[in-house]
Amino acid sequence: xxxxxxxxxxxxxxxxxxxxEHFGAEVELTxxxxxxxxxxxxxxxxxxxxxxxxxxxxxxxLIEPIRQKAAAGTPxxxxxLGMQMLFDQSEEFGAWRGLGLIPxxxxxxxxTAADGTHQKVPHIGWEGLLPAxxxxxxxxxxxxxxxxxxxxYFIHSYEAKxxxxxxxxxxxxxxDRRVCAAVARGKVIGTQFHPEKSGPVGLxxxxxxxxxxxxxx
Amino acid sequence: xxxxxxxxxRLDVKDENLVKGIQLEGLRKLGDPNAFARRYYEQGIDELxxxxxxxxxxxxxxxxxxxxxxxxxxFIPVCVGGGLRSVEDVRHILSMGADKAAINxxxxxxxxxxxxxxxxxxxQCMVLSIQAKRSRSWAGWEAYYDNxxxxxxxxxxxxxxxxxxxxxxxxxxxxxxxxxxxxxMDLDLIEAVTKAVDVPVICVGGVGCxxxxxxxxxxxxDAVACASILHYNKTTVPELKTELRDAGVEVRA
Numbered sequence: 492x493x494x495x496x497x498x499x500x501x502x503x504x505x506x507x508x509x510x511x512e513h514f515g516a517e518v519e520l521t522x523x524x525x526x527x528x529x530x531x532x533x534x535x536x537x538x539x540x541x542x543x544x545x546x547x548x549x550x551x552x553l554i555e556p557i558r559q560k561a562a563a564g565t566p567x568x569x570x571x572l573g574m575q576m577l578f579d580q581s582e583e584f585g586a587w588r589g590l591g592l593i594p595x596x597x598x599x600x601x602x603t604a605a606d607g608t609h610q611k612v613p614h615i616g617w618e619g620l621l622p623a624x625x626x627x628x629x630x631x632x633x634x635x636x637x638x639x640x641x642x643x644y645f646i647h648s649y650e651a652k653x654x655x656x657x658x659x660x661x662x663x664x665x666x667d668r669r670v671c672a673a674v675a676r677g678k679v680i681g682t683q684f685h686p687e688k689s690g691p692v693g694l695x696x697x698x699x700x701x702x703x704x705x706x707x708x
Numbered sequence: 709x710x711x712x713x714x715x716x717x718r719l720d721v722k723d724e725n726l727v728k729g730i731q732l733e734g735l736r737k738l739g740d741p742n743a744f745a746r747r748y749y750e751q752g753i754d755e756l757x758x759x760x761x762x763x764x765x766x767x768x769x770x771x772x773x774x775x776x777x778x779x780x781x782x783f784i785p786v787c788v789g790g791g792l793r794s795v796e797d798v799r800h801i802l803s804m805g806a807d808k809a810a811i812n813x814x815x816x817x818x819x820x821x822x823x824x825x826x827x828x829x830x831x832q833c834m835v836l837s838i839q840a841k842r843s844r845s846w847a848g849w850e851a852y853y854d855n856x857x858x859x860x861x862x863x864x865x866x867x868x869x870x871x872x873x874x875x876x877x878x879x880x881x882x883x884x885x886x887x888x889x890x891x892x893m894d895l896d897l898i899e900a901v902t903k904a905v906d907v908p909v910i911c912v913g914g915v916g917c918x919x920x921x922x923x924x925x926x927x928x929x930d931a932v933a934c935a936s937i938l939h940y941n942k943t944t945v946p947e948l949k950t951e952l953r954d955a956g957v958e959v960r961a
Binding site for chain 1: 712713714749752754776779780781783784785802803804805806807827828829830831832833877878906907908930931960961
């Protein structure tokens with residue numbers, strides 16, 4: 492199984508690569524639009540600011556290729572900033588357009604919890620994943636290998652707000668509020684947390700994505 | 709239940725060896741850092757913190773190879789500090805598999821570096837490392853650098869606030885007074901800094917048992933890093949986590 496990891500200069504790709512290789516995947520790191528268009532399966536990693544991420548993709552001419560591949564049903568996994576960029580737009584540093592693959596927007600995590608107490612931003616920590624979008628569990632999804640409540644590592648100052656509840660795959664609690672933790676719309680998947688940094692739980696999510704890629708082949 | 713915290717293993721490295729000192733001095737060699745990292749990962753530690761403790765004296769960070777080997781088979785966040793002086797240094801260590809860069813000396817010498825790193829890689833990558841020592845000149849703590857050898861004249865609480873305003877997404881707060889003694893953390897320091905900033909604070913220095921961590925959480929710590937008690941097998945990660953849970957502190961399963 493070959494997986495193409497999109498390299499636009501913004502992240503620690505080594506851990507994503509090792510996590511995929513852990514399950515025997517052949518990993519291609521590339522910022523070349525032609526290689527993205529030829530990919531069987533895509534991973535869009537990323538840390539940092541939304542604007543920088545979209546500008547990085549734009550500079551390399553990757554926005555249209557990624558959109559085309561997603562429309563054609565090629566599996567795509569966005570991680571952290573990579574998930575946020577799947578949405579229509581973000582309010583980070585003004586308003587920035589995203590890839591528009593999942594309807595919704597990305598907003599700053601409020602610095603006050605619902606009960607009025609102060610909460611820290613960025614949100615950094617391990618939180619349990621709760622089934623969302625009307626699901627009772629994770630059966631039949633990329634999260635099938637984990638149990639509700641299994642914890643993953645989050646580090647983010649912005650959170651995604653999907654328009655459609657059905658696109659929400661998992662939520663996590665930050666303080667007393669639900670935060671969107673994972674999304675799925677067809678074969679476009681996004682995780683706000685870092686599966687490649689979430690220990691054995693995260694690895695089984697990577698494995699779940701590779702299984703999805705295999706069935707798509 | 710108290711709020712959830714992260715439990716971090718701190719690995720001080722000199723040359724190729726894991727070392728541990730007391731109040732950042734009198735170092736003892738303990739072995740291969742990768743072996744310790746792997747063990748703590750398997751035991752369920754939440755994060756690793758590597759510090760090249762002599763790097764700032766020689767203007768370089770030697771941890772690249774160690775970090776690269778660690779992330780081969782350790783899938784948790786890795787923060788690296790010691791001798792990082794520029795955006796290029798940070799880019800290099802991130803490309804070796806680090807997730808976050810902890811910067812002390814270079815930020816004191818040139819605070820704009822905090823903003824440059826935050827702009828280049830995001831605030832979540834930019835951890836401001838502060839070595840705090842109780843001041844003899846004023847009622848508070850002074851920020852030290854060059855691994856506790858040189859003093860900056862900066863008040864720790866003011867420096868932490870300024871660092872966050874400049875773009876730091878997290879504070880790594882080490883009590884030089886308590887470090888390595890295993891007699892408890894500087895709770896006044898933890899309370900003063902965590903109240904002053906709205907980003908997470910990793911507290912380091914003085915953990916001798918689970919109760920010390922509970923006290924730090926009560927004082928406001930968002931994460932606690934331990935070294936001696938783990939390195940010297942005084943306890944294990946699962947034992948610590950069980951004790952923390954029993955005391956009402958939430959930790960990752």
